[in-house]
Amino acid sequence: MKCEEVAELLPDYLQANLRADQLHNVEAHLEHCADCSEEVVIWKKLSLLPIEQPGPASRERFEAMLQAYQAGRSSPPARGSEWPKRASSWNVFHWLRSPLGAAAWSVALLAIGIFAGAHLAAPKPPSPDLADMQKQLTSMKQLVVLSMLQQQSASSRLEGVTWSTRDQQLDPQVLTALLHTLRYDTSVDVRLAALDALGRHGRQPQVRQGILDSLQEQQQSPLVQVALIDLLLEWRDPEAAQRLQALQQTPNLNPTVRQRAEWAKSKLD
Amino acid sequence: MLQVRDGAGEMLGVLFDRYQTPLFNFYSKLTGDRMLSEDLVQEVFLRILKYRQSYRPGTPFRAWVYQIARNARIDHFRKFPKQIALEPEMIPPVIPADSAQERQEVELLQRALQQLPEEKREILLLCRFQELKYEEIASLLGCELNTVRTRIHRAIHELRKNFQHLTQRTMLKRAEATATENTPPRGGHYEV
Numbered sequence: 001m002k003c004e005e006v007a008e009l010l011p012d013y014l015q016a017n018l019r020a021d022q023l024h025n026v027e028a029h030l031e032h033c034a035d036c037s038e039e040v041v042i043w044k045k046l047s048l049l050p051i052e053q054p055g056p057a058s059r060e061r062f063e064a065m066l067q068a069y070q071a072g073r074s075s076p077p078a079r080g081s082e083w084p085k086r087a088s089s090w091n092v093f094h095w096l097r098s099p100l101g102a103a104a105w106s107v108a109l110l111a112i113g114i115f116a117g118a119h120l121a122a123p124k125p126p127s128p129d130l131a132d133m134q135k136q137l138t139s140m141k142q143l144v145v146l147s148m149l150q151q152q153s154a155s156s157r158l159e160g161v162t163w164s165t166r167d168q169q170l171d172p173q174v175l176t177a178l179l180h181t182l183r184y185d186t187s188v189d190v191r192l193a194a195l196d197a198l199g200r201h202g203r204q205p206q207v208r209q210g211i212l213d214s215l216q217e218q219q220q221s222p223l224v225q226v227a228l229i230d231l232l233l234e235w236r237d238p239e240a241a242q243r244l245q246a247l248q249q250t251p252n253l254n255p256t257v258r259q260r261a262e263w264a265k266s267k268l269d
Numbered sequence: 270m271l272q273v274r275d276g277a278g279e280m281l282g283v284l285f286d287r288y289q290t291p292l293f294n295f296y297s298k299l300t301g302d303r304m305l306s307e308d309l310v311q312e313v314f315l316r317i318l319k320y321r322q323s324y325r326p327g328t329p330f331r332a333w334v335y336q337i338a339r340n341a342r343i344d345h346f347r348k349f350p351k352q353i354a355l356e357p358e359m360i361p362p363v364i365p366a367d368s369a370q371e372r373q374e375v376e377l378l379q380r381a382l383q384q385l386p387e388e389k390r391e392i393l394l395l396c397r398f399q400e401l402k403y404e405e406i407a408s409l410l411g412c413e414l415n416t417v418r419t420r421i422h423r424a425i426h427e428l429r430k431n432f433q434h435l436t437q438r439t440m441l442k443r444a445e446a447t448a449t450e451n452t453p454p455r456g457g458h459y460e461v
Contacts, residue, residue: 010425011403011418015396039422042429046397048375049382054293054307061311062285069318 001029006036014043060156061148068143142171149177154187161193170201179210188221195227202235215243222254229257233264241268285314291399292338298394299342301383312341332405335395339409377439381431389424396421 006029012018013026030037148160161181164174181194201207215228225247232240244261247253289310296306316337324333382390392410395401401409407417 007422007426008418011396011421015403038433039425039429042378042432043397043425045374045378045432046382046393048371049298049378049398050375051290052294052297052303054289054310055303058289058293058307058310059285061307062282062289062314065311065315066281066318069315 001025003029003033003036006030006033010036010039014040057153057155057159060151060153061159064147064151064156064160065144068147071143071147142167142174145174146177149181154185154190157181157185157187157190158193161190161197165197165200172206175201175204175206175210179207179214182210182224183214183219188223191221191224192227195224195231199231199234202231208235208237212237212239212243215247222257225254225257226260229260229264233267236268241265244268281314281318284317288334289314292334295335295338295394295399296342298382298398299387299391305345309338309341309345312345313338316341329405331399332401332409335399335401335405336409339391373439377432377435381428381435384431385424385427389420389427392417392420393424393428 006026009018009022009026013023018026030040142164145160145164148156148163151157151160161178164170164178170178175198178194178198182191182198185191185194195211198207198211202211211228211231215225215232219225219228229244229247232243244265248258248261292310292313293306296309297303300306313334317334320337324330382393385393392406395406395409396403403414403417403421407414410417412420
């Protein structure tokens with residue numbers, strides 16, 4: 001047997017899928033051919049590669065996603081609940097048999113025909129189903145974010161913030177949750193990440209106002225304060241200079257923050 | 270899976286326990302990026318929930334999951350094209366091997382695998398680690414059964430060449446290092 005012939009059978013040999021005669025031929029070849037037997041060796045060696053384990057937060061994230069999904073599913077449908085009651089109390093078939101009903105029925109059929117013709121002839125707009133599905137997916141992701149921001153562990157909350165950065169458009173509820181995180185989260189890392197995420201949505205008045213307000217409030221961490229100052233400078237917000245002035249007047253302000261505020265003010269001027 | 274399909278979301282937890290590690294390994298060995306792999310695993314389960322109605326009873330569930338997994342990865346890289354070339358250093362150095370020699374072999378093997386073009390790496394991972402049958406891989410990749418066999422053989426062939434090349438290079442380096450250590454400093458003999 002030649003190497004080319006063995007090459008064809010080798011994948012099945014490795015999966016133990018060969019007939020007895022084929023197996024015999026391949027094994028006889030492998031005994032003499034170093035190149036082909038090396039290929040079997042490397043295949044076997046692949047089993048040495050370790051099985052890696054995902055991080056411990058993986059399960060938590062999955063639970064949060066599942067919870068959010070189920071919460072979304074169990075909410076009652078907004079429309080349609082009244083319809084069956086009305087339909088049952090209304091004798092539809094009886095009404096259709098009357099002359100007026102028959103006329104209405106004909107007009108309705110004509111309208112459906114015209115509508116269908118116009119619709120089929122016109123160029124197709126993007127599928128509403130697809131748009132709806134994308135919308136649902138986005139809202140579900142945002143539910144995940146909301147749920148993760150309320151987790152006990154800082155790493156889960158951090159992941160929640162990271163998840164929020166995946167969508168271009170954020171729900172006002174998610175933005176509010178992120179602003180809340182920026183102000184009150186116990187972990188500085190999470191607060192910094194939230195600020196970073198909010199920075200992408202600076203065009204929204206809600207975010208802009210929220211960031212300006214967080215500078216005024218008693219933000220404990222100098223790191224976050226400096227990041228806030230930098231963001232305001234980047235946005236060149238008209239109110240920034242006034243807010244920085246007010247910040248500088250805060251008693252017991254960290255010297256680095258005071259210096260940064262001074263520098264930012266000079267840049268704004 | 271049928272229970273998940275029919276709305277029992279809790280049953281997805283069972284599937285998660287069963288598939289999260291194989292899927293994570295599929296992604297981490299393919300991309301060399303742990304964080305991205307974890308994200309993609311979550312995305313796969315989100316998609317299982319969303320598209321569970323598209324699962325047809327009687328068809329292999331594993332193949333369906335890997336179809337979703339491949340699509341999730343393709344969509345990810347379509348949205349965020351790769352900017353950095355994959356470096357072997359990106360693989361986490363978690364190598365619980367028994368001996369130093371085995372540890373080194375594993376490391377070289379990982380590097381040899383990462384040097385393969387992505388489609389060759391993927392097909393090897395699917396048949397060697399995810400234990401998909403060739404028929405399942407053929408339907409997953411949308412090609413003939415014989416094409417799968419040929420591709421697998423080519424991938425093994427290239428992996429062997431990469432591995433041999435890396436082993437030779439390591440041995441040469443080691444020989445050079447030993448030679449440098451054993452050479453006495455010049456003139457040292459006369460200084461005594």
